[in-house]
Amino acid sequence: MSQALCISALSSNQGKTILTTALLWYFRNSVRPYKIGPDFIDPQFHTKVCNTPSINLDSFIMNDEQVKWIYNNYATKDISILEGVMGFYDGNDRGCSAYSVSKLLNIPTILIIDGSGSYITISALLKGMLEYKQDNTIAGVVLNKLSSSMHYELIKKQLLQDHPHIKVLGWIEKNLPTLSDTHLGLDLQELDKIEAISQEVLRHIDMPTLIKLSHQATKPKLLSYPFEKIDKLDKKLAIVHDKNFSFLYYDNLKFLQEIFKDVAVVDATKDEVIPNDSDIVYIPGGYVETPQAYDRIKDSIKFKSSLQQHAKTKPIYAECAGLLYLSKRVENMEFSGILDIEFKLGKRFKRLGYYYNENGVKGHAFHYTYPTDKTLLKGFDILKKRANSKGEVGSWKQGKVFGTYLHTMFRAYPHKLQ
Numbered sequence: 064m065s066q067a068l069c070i071s072a073l074s075s076n077q078g079k080t081i082l083t084t085a086l087l088w089y090f091r092n093s094v095r096p097y098k099i100g101p102d103f104i105d106p107q108f109h110t111k112v113c114n115t116p117s118i119n120l121d122s123f124i125m126n127d128e129q130v131k132w133i134y135n136n137y138a139t140k141d142i143s144i145l146e147g148v149m150g151f152y153d154g155n156d157r158g159c160s161a162y163s164v165s166k167l168l169n170i171p172t173i174l175i176i177d178g179s180g181s182y183i184t185i186s187a188l189l190k191g192m193l194e195y196k197q198d199n200t201i202a203g204v205v206l207n208k209l210s211s212s213m214h215y216e217l218i219k220k221q222l223l224q225d226h227p228h229i230k231v232l233g234w235i236e237k238n239l240p241t242l243s244d245t246h247l248g249l250d251l252q253e254l255d256k257i258e259a260i261s262q263e264v265l266r267h268i269d270m271p272t273l274i275k276l277s278h279q280a281t282k283p284k285l286l287s288y289p290f291e292k293i294d295k296l297d298k299k300l301a302i303v304h305d306k307n308f309s310f311l312y313y314d315n316l317k318f319l320q321e322i323f324k325d326v327a328v329v330d331a332t333k334d335e336v337i338p339n340d341s342d343i344v345y346i347p348g349g350y351v352e353t354p355q356a357y358d359r360i361k362d363s364i365k366f367k368s369s370l371q372q373h374a375k376t377k378p379i380y381a382e383c384a385g386l387l388y389l390s391k392r393v394e395n396m397e398f399s400g401i402l403d404i405e406f407k408l409g410k411r412f413k414r415l416g417y418y419y420n421e422n423g424v425k426g427h428a429f430h431y432t433y434p435t436d437k438t439l440l441k442g443f444d445i446l447k448k449r450a451n452s453k454g455e456v457g458s459w460k461q462g463k464v465f466g467t468y469l470h471t472m473f474r475a476y477p478h479k480l481q
Contacts, residue, residue, distance in 0.1 A: 065138065067280035068273070069099075069172040069200065071147035071161040073188065078175040078207040078235065080105065083146040085264035087113040088257055093141035097134070099164045100148035101417070101427035101470065103310040103348070112257055115140065116313040120168075123159040123417050124425045124472050127167055128289040133314060133474075134168055135283055142277055145170060151192060151201070157417050162199060170280045171202035173273070178206040178218055179237060186221045193226065203230040203276050205268065208237035215267070230276055233268035293477050298342035299325040300480065301373075305332045307356050308384055310348035310470065318474045319345070329366070331388075332359040336369035343378045344370065345480055346385030348470055352393045352408055352432060360388075367399050374401045378463040380480050383430055386459070386466030393432055402461050404438040418446040418469060420458065424479075426471035428457065 070083045087096055087109060096109035096117040101124070109117035118137045122130050134143075147161030151174065154160035165172050174192065178185050185206070193201060204222060209215050215234040222231050239260070300323040304311055308331065320326050323343075329335045337344055350356035360366075373379065379401070381389050391400040394408050414428040421444055428446060434456070442456030446469055458467035473479055 065280050065282035066142035066274070066277040067138075067145070067168070067170040067282075068142075068277045069145040069147060069161055069165040069170045070175065071151040071165075071172050072175050073177075073192065074150040074153075077177050078205075079146055080108075081207070081235070081260075081264055082173070082175050082205060083144060084108070084112055084257065085261035085268075086144050088261035089265060089270070090142050090144065095137055095140040095143045097137075097143060097145040098148075099145055099161050100154060100159055102148065103312075105146060106313070107309065109146070110313075118314060119312055119472075120145065120164050121159055121472065122163055122167065123154075123157050124427075125475050126289070128286060129475060130164065130167060131283040132286050132289050135286065137314075138282060143170070143280075147172075151199075152195060159417075162196060165200040166198060168280075168283060170200060171276055172200040173203040173205060173232065173276070174201055175205045175207050175235075177208050178214070178234070179208040179210070182214070182217045183221050185218050186225045189222065189226060189229070193229075201229065202279065203232045203273065205232050206234040209234045210237055212267070230269075230272055232273050232276075235264050235267065239263045290474050291477055293322060293481075295324065296322055296481065297324050299323065299327065299338070299340055301327045301329050301337050301341040301344045303329050303331050303344065303346045303385070305330040306349075307332055307351055307360055308347045308349040308388075310383070312472060315347075315473050318477075319480065322477065331363050331366045334363040334365045336365050337373050341373060341377070343380065343480060344373055346379065346381040346388060348383035348385060351384045351387050351398070352396065352406075356384075357396050361396070370399055371401060374462075374464050376463075379465065381464075381466040382470050383428070383468055386468060387432060389459075389464060389466045390438075401464055402459055402466060404441055404459050405435045406432045406438065407435060408432050414446070414457070414468060416448070418448060418454070418457070419450050420444050420446055420467075420469055423450065424469070424471055424476050426469040428468045428470065430468055 072079045091113040098106045098119050106117035151161045219231045327338050388398045389402045390404045393406045409431050413433045417427050442459050444458030445454040446457035447454030
């Protein structure tokens, strides 16, 4: 028997993060958090709330057996809480949604539904969700943004009448006092409010029934390792990981620690240097182009010099913000100049979602920067939305230095950093 729940909704901004956070706080001493899809921000927040690393489950980048293995490998706590992405079925056209992952892992889903300004229509919406895919995992409902217990009882009565097999688990008041000045899920500085927020969120939730629902999950059978096995490398890897370069999947870190003889972590914002004996440097994504992020790194002269020295003879692999740091500049912000390329900063995102590169590597990208015309001509790797569609240049290299806008999962592509 295994305890697990997936938290999903009809769309974004319905309250997934609020409910997930409250449950992670409630089970904080015995929970493993997961995030469905290619998110970096939510997993950081999960980890802060319950002090246990959050794991991404991505059935676009990985196949079904690989996702099962990742889930099993990290399901080491009494209960697993999975936070969905967007709405329950969203992403299913690309093979990764709360629906597809919860079905694959046989984990019951709790839908949080915004019930403000409605009552009978909530039942109609739930009917559509339940009937869209007959093999869905929806097992319970929490109503969000309700004005009173009378409003809740009105909706609950209709839901129990129309959907007797669905557990109506409770409700969350609208305009919770603790949320009035908190951007929950994005601001990692609000941890001092988490306990108060969670207590308010769970005040009207039937936790015994919710816990009983979690027991419906069944852990996938223990699987043999479904990834390519590679020999341990007699090399030292330096990972740049700090407030700027924070977009590092936990499993990417663990995998790199498994395959490299030695792994060192370098904080560029503290002006730490790349160790001289490093064979390879990996710079993850994050932020360097925002004013706050640039201020943290613009005076890290020792770090920049050590990276420039390393780049003369040894490999560097960089993603997104790492790519930008390898460039000469973004607008008027100067960086390392290791790659002879430059970028501009747009007001609208230039890429968002899943992509393939020319070698069929699956990943995702999200960025507002874009290459200048001269830089565009120096690129070599086309990133495409679909394997057979047109795309645009998204990677650059010079000698042993490689930078790309594409984020991926190294266990699925184990040769990327060798």
